[in-house]
Amino acid sequence: MTRLPLRFPVGEPRFLTVAEAGPADAASLLDHARQVARESDFLNAGPGERSLALEAQVAFLRRLRTNHTGFVLKGTIDGRLVAVLSVVRPSQLRLRHRADFGLTVRAAHWGQGIGRRMGETAIALAAEQGLRKLNLRVRADNRRAIQLYQALGFSREGLSPRALCVRGRFLAEVMMGLCLDQQAS
Numbered sequence: 001m002t003r004l005p006l007r008f009p010v011g012e013p014r015f016l017t018v019a020e021a022g023p024a025d026a027a028s029l030l031d032h033a034r035q036v037a038r039e040s041d042f043l044n045a046g047p048g049e050r051s052l053a054l055e056a057q058v059a060f061l062r063r064l065r066t067n068h069t070g071f072v073l074k075g076t077i078d079g080r081l082v083a084v085l086s087v088v089r090p091s092q093l094r095l096r097h098r099a100d101f102g103l104t105v106r107a108a109h110w111g112q113g114i115g116r117r118m119g120e121t122a123i124a125l126a127a128e129q130g131l132r133k134l135n136l137r138v139r140a141d142n143r144r145a146i147q148l149y150q151a152l153g154f155s156r157e158g159l160s161p162r163a164l165c166v167r168g169r170f171l172a173e174v175m176m177g178l179c180l181d182q183q184a185s
């Protein structure tokens with residue numbers, strides 16, 4: 001069983017702490033979303049576009065817990081939020097076996113194994129919670145993310161052309177999935 005919080009070394013003497021985020025983390029999660037939108041061009045929201053109100057974020061995090069529709073993990077170093085990973089499942093009976101997987105790491109901490117640790121923890125938790133499938137979409141030119149998802153066990157399921165339009169340029173997205181058990185279908 002995966003028991004949170006978990007601690008991972010990420011370059012001496014630092015540790016990454018991975019814990020579940022709750023309503024009390026709403027403000028820092030919103031700030032993280034604003035920062036990563038500025039730092040990376042690979043996300044759906046551009047700089048300044050995320051406008052979820054604090055109350056809406058609190059309500060979302062509360063709903064996840066009460067309705068058992070997934071979880072959000074926070075990765076902190078010395079108490080500072082550096083990574084967020086969400087696993088959100090639909091509530092409909094026919095879709096409840098699957099969830100959407102979303103990961104962001106602050107740019108100053110890329111390439112330190114944080115994405116991998118967050119991903120491994122989320123996959124273990126998702127499987128323990130009975131989820132059968134994780135899905136994600138990633139910009140086709142996001143090599144770092146695709147490499148990480150493949151290393152975590154995700155495989156490519158398709159390509160969606162013109163999924164994004166960034167500064168007038170259409171960009172494709174790769175759809176990736178991970179079955180959380182051994183059955184082929």
Ligand SMILES: CC(C)(COP(=O)(O)OP(=O)(O)OC[C@H]1O[C@@H](n2cnc3c(N)ncnc32)[C@H](O)[C@@H]1OP(=O)(O)O)[C@@H](O)C(=O)NCCC(=O)NCCS
Nearest residue numbers: 040042104105110111112113114115116138144145147148
């Ligand atoms: C994509 C992202 C989540 C990766 O997180 P990270 O903490 O930098 O990744 P890690 O350090 O754990 O690296 C894991 C794997 O990614 C790959 N990787 C890391 N840096 C890479 C680079 N510069 N180029 C290519 N692949 C790279 C490697 O396969 C690595 O495995 P390894 O540690 O065995 O070498 C992070 O860069 C990020 O948040 N980017 C901006 C937002 C984003 O693109 N999110 C994904 C949206 S779908």
